[in-house]
């Protein structure tokens with residue numbers, strides 16, 4: 035028989051070590067908790083220094099409200115907090131901390147020294163504590179605020195110490211955490227030094243500048259402001275242009291009432307706004323603040339408070355998605371196009387006029403085709419820039435065309451005589467207003483793309499083949515085809531995949547020429563191969579893009595006059611006529627007055 039069990043209460047310092055495991059997993063956790071405390075104390079400047087990636091020393095200095103001697107004497111005890119008093123306060127958390135566990139947990143596994151001077155007090159106090167020993171306080175002369183030194187982390191918990199990774203990795207965790215905190219509070223100066231070397235010195239500023247300081251992003255070129263409000267929820271912040279998307283989620287930051295949160299759903303909401311502006315495996319960059327009445331948020335879910343729950347997640351999802359979509363739309367990086375990086379960041383292109391007497395240039399907005407008047411320096415006057423940035427697409431673009439053709443856009447008819455095929459690449463259309471130069475291949479891609487997307491699965495406009503065409507695809511391609519089979523059917527293919535990897539093509543979309551079935555299918559699959567896994571909603575578009583790219587007339591294809599007239603007509607029926615589905619401009623406009631200016635200069 036075994037001895038009777040002897041239950042005893044663990045000495046407090048041992049119990050604290052166990053709890054500490056949840057709060058303090060690595061040096062980064064200490065940094066995060068202490069910086070959060072400084073933020074809660076209203077600091078406007080916080081300096082963080084570490085030695086040996088925090089193993090030897092973590093040193094945080096802030097200019098916040100400070101603590102009195104009485105505060106210092108209790109702050110290391112578990113559940114000692116100044117931030118909540120009653121349990122109902124738990125439903126209205128406005129600070130980052132509230133559990134009163136961080137300092138106790140840290141003091142259980144390291145030597146801690148806290149120097150603090152409260153506002154309006156003449157002297158500061160220093161508290162020194164070692165695990166298992168009674169802390170002491172002494173007066174000390176110092177500025178208002180708090181300085182905390184955490185030394186010899188985990189020296190009494192070898193198991194923890196053993197699990198730490200290399201200094202490089204541990205420091206990376208620290209700097210990522212500081213990065214996040216810096217993004218959450220642009221108005222606070224934050225510095226980080228590693229073994230005496232300044233790694234980050236972020237001056238107080240606005241969010242946009244903070245993002246460029248911390249993430250090394252060119253804010254002017256690559257960030258789009260996002261905002262939206264709905265039913266008490268406010269979304270603000272910035273999203274990155276498609277060109278700066280990353281192959282990891284390392285550039286994604288959500289803050290809910292100033293607290294960093296991780297949310298797969300909300301990240302999806304933003305990614306979905308980009309549609310296929312992003313290459314497969316790329317993730318958008320964003321820094322998004324969500325403000326909700328704290329009473330509608332439950333942060334008390336996870337000890338490290340990464341996860342929060344908020345009421346009405348769906349509404350927040352839609353709000354975030356809409357805000358991101360609006361931002362992309364108003365920047366002309368319209369969703370439903372494959373983004374062209376240089377195009378996205380530099381819509382204005384300068385073009386040399388061959389026959390201009392002084393060889394002068396003009397600036398063309400490659401999104402809209404609009405031509406901007408240039409000054410002699412080649413820089414457009416301020417007015418036209420500002421006009422440019424406020425233009426809304428695509429509605430106004432279509433309106434512009436309605437005017438150009440002096441007819442409502444849906445009933446545009448193009449006069450045969452006004453259309454001219456130039457070489458085997460361009461079509462020039464003369465109107466009362468001037469001329470439009472259309473690039474035939476991207477224009478045709480746009481037309482085909484919208485046409486197949488408009489097709490519904492029930493009437494796919496397929497042309498049945500009298501005899502099925504049997505082809506064999508490489509195993510990876512036939513797997514891909516299986517995955518996209520529904521989408522292929524939607525746009526007019528009827529395919530049967532045999533067990534042995536053969537494919538019988540029974541019908542193809544009406545645009546496919548006889549004899550071209552295999553090549554069309556194969557080259558579409560080739561395009562899709564790079565797309566990787568896609569959410570269901572994006573697949574049909576991807577297939578449509580691949581189809582349009584494959585089927586369009588090519589640069590060197592000579593098209594007939596009738597085909598050109600048809601193409602021009604079809605193009606201006608499109609909902610987004612100015613860009614191909616792969617992001618190329620489909621046309622530019624040159625107005626009569628522009629021609630006149632150029633010719634009389």
Ligand code: ADP
Pocket residue numbers: 067071072075096098099100101109114115116117130131132133134135136137138179180
């Ligand atoms: P919590 O932040 O959850 O309240 P902590 O253990 O992190 O718990 O801190 C305990 C208390 O110590 C805080 O509530 C706060 O009153 C005080 N405190 C900690 N750090 C600071 C600081 N940098 N400046 C002022 N007060 C602080």
Ligand code: MG
Pocket residue numbers: 067070071130131132134136137
């Ligand atoms: Mg805290």
